[in-house]
Amino acid sequence: MDFQKPKGTLDFLPGTVEKWQYVERKAHDLARRFNYREVRTPIFEYTQLFQRGVGETTDIVQKEMFSFQDMGGRNMTLRPEGTAGVVRAYVENKLFGEPDVSKLFYIGPMFRQERPQAGRYRQFHQFGIEAIGSVEPAIDAEVIAFGLQFFEDIGLKGTSVEINSVGNTASREAYNERLLAFLNPMRDSLCKDCQNRIDRNPLRVLDCKVDHDKFADAPSILDSLDEESLTHFEAVQRNLTAMGVAYTINPRLVRGLDYYTLTAFEFKTQSGIGAIDTIGGGGRYNKLVAEVGGPDQPGIGMAIGMERLQLLLADQQTEIDDKRPLDVYLIALGEKASAEITKQLHALRKLGFSAERDYLDRKMKAQMKSADRLEARYTVILGDDELERGEIAVKSMETREQVTVKLEDLASALK
């Protein structure tokens, strides 16, 4: 083979794209019901946007970005996530000047240069929503409820949501101090990964698989929340409860992007995709808009991994109606008939029928099989004898009954 697709990418072929289209249809419909409108931003942005937006210290920025220089020597990066670009577009196009909260959604490819594994690709797709311009806890709850509703709409089972508050800046700093005070004394007894994590993202240490049980007495971030943070978190929960949304609080939930404040959450799947059990996540980012150069506007959003959804749907054998039966398959026998079939084929297609013919010069039997494979409702057969009489045979593939009609009556015989 001369060429192979780049590592960690996927070809979506007929047979699977239908399943993607199904999920995308559900996404669009749900967005409409929740009044989120689509935005399409560039697939690459200036590298600096992600360095600032996503955060200089994150793994994404430090080692996972597909970056390149354009011909003018500008540093560009294929977007590793959707929020930074949407927020940039919000600021650049001054959507903050609009009267209502900006409720936006996007579906598209994201790029991260990681080693692929189950449910993780270098080019992957996210469906995400962003609500910019409101600090109301009700919108936090709406975003969380949106995600769960989406899973329900596409027929996915066994999903749940974990929520947490990472606090406002003051709360987080206070907590970091307390946590480090707890962790530092035991530093030498921890695994190598954890020793690294203490410096980079101390909260992560608590999730360590090796040293997990050493942290039973670790301080919880919830005890470090100041009044503003706590009030917000409680209000989010009240709103979720009001909607009948079940959630669990996970005080150790952290997200890998720097821009989160207050609310953070992750969507989980019971069955798991290999070692992965997260199918989406999000949170509030009250500093990001300003960070990107806009006014001091708060925001919240979430994103769902489409590949992971597809893996789970396949795993759960979710019924997806992706059949596309053909209205009619036209068979010509002989050259003269073939010319007439070409004419009829196009006329039927113009009238709105889905129609197909043989282009491989195959025998009648093979063409019948082809019609069968395509699930044609009717097969139409034209031979020289019919042609001479100005007639054509119409066979119902379901009843196997065949009638002969005038050529000009073909379309009406197919209803």
Add this chain to the structure above:
RNA sequence: GCGGUCGUGGCGAAGGGGUUAACGCAUCGGACUGUGACUCCGACAUGCGCGGGUUCAAAUCCCGUCGAUCGCCCCA
């Protein structure tokens, strides 16, 4: 970026130094001079991811490389 496993026709899959590279599915042709089932017959890999090496001889052994897959870090 690091580690495990694996790359044989369109698909599934046997073969682990000398075979004509099994078999199954699908496809195409025929038995049935113009009809989708079944059955039977026939065709279908000058080549075993790619590149080197060892050998009289390599799909089979060795090295490299590229992919796939699973896991780690991290994440969707």
